[in-house]
Amino acid sequence: MSAIVTIQNLSKRYGNFTALSDLSLEIEQGAIFGFIGPNGAGKTTTMRILSTLLPPTTGDAWIGGAQLSRDPAAVRRQIGYMPDFFGVYNDMRVWEYLDFFAGAYHVPAARRTGMIDDLLTLVDLTGKRNNYVEELSRGMKQRLGLARTLVHDPALLILDEPASGLDPRARIELRELLKELRQLGKTILISSHILTELAEVCTHVGIIERGQLLVSGSINEILQRMQPARIVQVRVLGRGARGMDVLRTVPGVLDVSWVPANGAPPTNGAGQPAADPAAPPGEAAANPPISDGPGVLRARVQGDERLMGAMLANLVRGEVPVYSFHEEVSDLEDIFLRTTRGLVQ
Numbered sequence: 001m002s003a004i005v006t007i008q009n010l011s012k013r014y015g016n017f018t019a020l021s022d023l024s025l026e027i028e029q030g031a032i033f034g035f036i037g038p039n040g041a042g043k044t045t046t047m048r049i050l051s052t053l054l055p056p057t058t059g060d061a062w063i064g065g066a067q068l069s070r071d072p073a074a075v076r077r078q079i080g081y082m083p084d085f086f087g088v089y090n091d092m093r094v095w096e097y098l099d100f101f102a103g104a105y106h107v108p109a110a111r112r113t114g115m116i117d118d119l120l121t122l123v124d125l126t127g128k129r130n131n132y133v134e135e136l137s138r139g140m141k142q143r144l145g146l147a148r149t150l151v152h153d154p155a156l157l158i159l160d161e162p163a164s165g166l167d168p169r170a171r172i173e174l175r176e177l178l179k180e181l182r183q184l185g186k187t188i189l190i191s192s193h194i195l196t197e198l199a200e201v202c203t204h205v206g207i208i209e210r211g212q213l214l215v216s217g218s219i220n221e222i223l224q225r226m227q228p229a230r231i232v233q234v235r236v237l238g239r240g241a242r243g244m245d246v247l248r249t250v251p252g253v254l255d256v257s258w259v260p261a262n263g264a265p266p267t268n269g270a271g272q273p274a275a276d277p278a279a280p281p282g283e284a285a286a287n288p289p290i291s292d293g294p295g296v297l298r299a300r301v302q303g304d305e306r307l308m309g310a311m312l313a314n315l316v317r318g319e320v321p322v323y324s325f326h327e328e329v330s331d332l333e334d335i336f337l338r339t340t341r342g343l344v345q
Helices: 043-050 072-078 094-104 109-122 138-149 168-183 195-199 219-226 240-248 305-317 332-339
Strands: 003-014 017-028 032-036 058-063 079-082 156-160 187-192 204-209 212-218 230-236 253-260 295-301 322-328
Touching (some): 003 043, 003 187, 017 187, 017 212, 032 195, 043 156, 138 156, 204 219, 212 219, 212 332, 219 332, 240 305
Parallel strands (some): 156 187
Antiparallel strands (some): 003 017, 204 212
16 A cells, blocks of 8 residues: 655754654555644644644655645645634534635535535534534534535545544544545544544554654554564463463463462462563562462463464363453553653653
């Protein structure tokens, strides 16, 4: 997949203060790219630069082949920008609001009526077509603002904190709308410091802190780089020692620990300190001997689904009473917490 956005060595300084430092990044066409970071990390600065509203101190960017420094007008034709806080004209009707911006983007008058109807259908505001903008709720105004970014059919949407201030239902509706826009061929750059807003919708993420990009890529790629081994959790009704012996014979199982159901610290089955399979090497706790009661076997493994199948088959043949078998999957919060240091500018 080709990149629709290419950023090279982008920086923004205000005197001695560096808001953005040497940012280089590519965003694939058709992606929903989540730009993640705490308040003041540099997300809005980046988006304002890409939207041609703020000149960079150094560096450059290309959007849809148009170079930011040489042809900002061509860049504007490629993008639809929705800032965190945007102005609305309360004394306009909803259709008039969209018609006004369509005219600003030189959309021919003959095309506007059908285009406005299509956009209102897309954002589920058809029933509010003749209402004044001031009569809309916060969530409806956000959807209207998103429709406004689409009047000139841009290839890239740049959305800065679009779910800010929305209630839970409006947030869910916005996520579904973003997925639908992606299916229509749009690429979306969306920022947030609330990870739950992005976890279910983004295909790629970039994490920024104090103006510096720490990591970027697809969520799966980042997880594989951060944790090359997979963690499998097996809940058993008993025979934990037998389960450990069985799993250790399976090629691809790197190590196994036992977590008793009574909440005692994990053990390696020999009264030795057992490292958490997901923790860095050397992190261990004092542990009691393994018991025959219920508990959890946690295995650190390196292999594909065939390895998982062999593990489960061997446990069944070894008459270990398994009642749950699954892989522990890291999420966006894990990536963020393991990447950032909690620093603010």
